[in-house]
Amino acid sequence: MLISDPLYGEFEIDGLLEELIVSKPVQRLKKIHQAGAGFLVNSRWTISRFEHSVGVMLLIRQLGGSLQEQVAGLLHDVSHTAFSHVVDVVLENEVEDYHEAIFMDVIKQSSIPAILEKYGYEVENILDTSGWSLLEQPAPALCADRIDYTLRDRYFYGNLALEDIQKFLQDLFVFQGKLCVKTIERAEWFVKIYYQEVLDFFLHPLNIYATSSLANVLKLSLAKQILTLEDFLKTDHEVLQQMKASHDQDVLALLQQLHENVEAREEQENYDIHFRNKVRLIDPAIYHQQRLWKASEISNHVKAMNVSALERFEQGVYVKIINEELS
Template identity: 55%
Template sequence: MIISDKLYGKVKVEKVIEELILSKPVQRLKGIHQGGASYLVNEKWNVTRYDHSIGVMLLIKKLGGSIEEQIAGLLHDVSHTAFSHVVDFVLDHQNEDYHEVIYESVIKNSDIPTILEKYNYRYEDMLLDDSKWTLLEQSAPELCADRVDYTLRDMYEYGHISMEEVRTFLSNLIVMDGKMYLQNVDIAEWFVRTYYKEVIDFFLDPLNIYGYDMLAKVLKLSIDKEVITLKDFLEDDENLLNKIKSSNDKELQGLLSQLNHHVKVREDSTNYDIHLKKKIRLIDPSVFNGQELVKSSILSENVREMSKEAFEKASKGMYVKVIQS
């Protein structure tokens, strides 16, 4: 199979990867939007978990990661529920980790173990401990394939960075001891700036916050009214939404009608309708200066200032005034 990806181009992948891509759990991710409720209020915010999962796998491959780590990358988000992290607000998971809680169960109850066994892999060895996959996952504030791909993918797709900038950044990635780092502080500053465009300007965009808040209310109420159950979250966005719509519950229909592409909101910390905080995400990639790894914040006052500002904004959360719903 040859994969064609917007960020990484055309890449030939191994047969086991092909079978996993074509499996039901991975195909389901085509219907799971990365931004949760975002596409309901802005049709352009439509990157999917499938796009991202393919991208993470390809980035690991590009950086020389093993086939096992590529598989782990492809499957790392396979347990994301409908509307991604919105479920964390429904269930009050402040660490936004519900998909991690159910990960093993989702894997075990799918055809993934059978596919892996066909190629002499055991899912228990590959998928239940991501600490061994150091390209795929690193604790913040370092870089990892997951963090890098969703940042580049969203920001490129939504017009905030160019393909030339993406290529320049990728060409400056290096791998040492199985982990990714950068080669100069200028590119580190660029990525830090881009990352905060993602996790502050996009994640905390007032319209995005409105979508999250309103959809979480709809989903909570749908559970309370026994229109849906947690099991239904293992379907995709549209199936879950259609189940709620088909209930013909007038209260739910009224709330759903307020999730549309004509909503108008603004940030307003004094006269607000919604206040929402999301998980605080900071970045401080290490740079190899030819002799040692140094945190970019040590080398750059710009990085320090950007991270300080991002922390303050994320800690405060977003206050939103609804103008038109």
């Protein structure tokens, strides 16, 4: 199997990874939007959990990660529910980790353990993400997961030049098992890009509107037993169709508020929605004088960006709906 990725290039994939990619649990991720509900109000926001998961796998491979860690990278989002993190808003889960809490249960009830066992791997050993230093790291460190969703979204949605992405990837390397960069210039660049992602995009007024509105209709559908939590393991489209097929007038009225003619903006006075999400900070490690430093220890610019980001996360976003009528 030849995989061509816009960020990382072409890779020949076979054996275990190929079988996992074509498996039903991984293929399902093609129909789970990474931006949650955003595609309902902006048809450009279409990157899927599948594209991100394969990207994480390829980045780990490019960085010299083991086959086992590549597998863990490919599978790390298999348990994401329909509409990704919208379920965390539905369940009022502030740490946004519902998909992590159900991860092993979802995996064990799928075809994945049998595929792993065919190649001599035990599911518990290979999917314990705490053992993979490239795939996941506690914030604010760099890791393949954060790097891929940031670069991928900013490339497709934010007019980020591929040339700049390549410069960053060439600066990225592994030292004592940890991801770091060689220069302060690349560290500052990634911090800026990361906050464009988690502040300007995640907290974009339209994204907030879509998340809040869809969470409301999902809560109502759960309360009316139109949906169960188990239904969230279907695809985005399947869950939407299930709600529409209920013909419940309250549910249908709320769904009709999700369309591309919605206009919303940030406004602290007379706002309609106040939204806070998980604090996401970044402070890349820099290799300097034969040791690792936090970027904020060397760069006042990084330190200032982190202070500003924390203030914005703590304040949250105030959204005023300008128009939600279908034309």
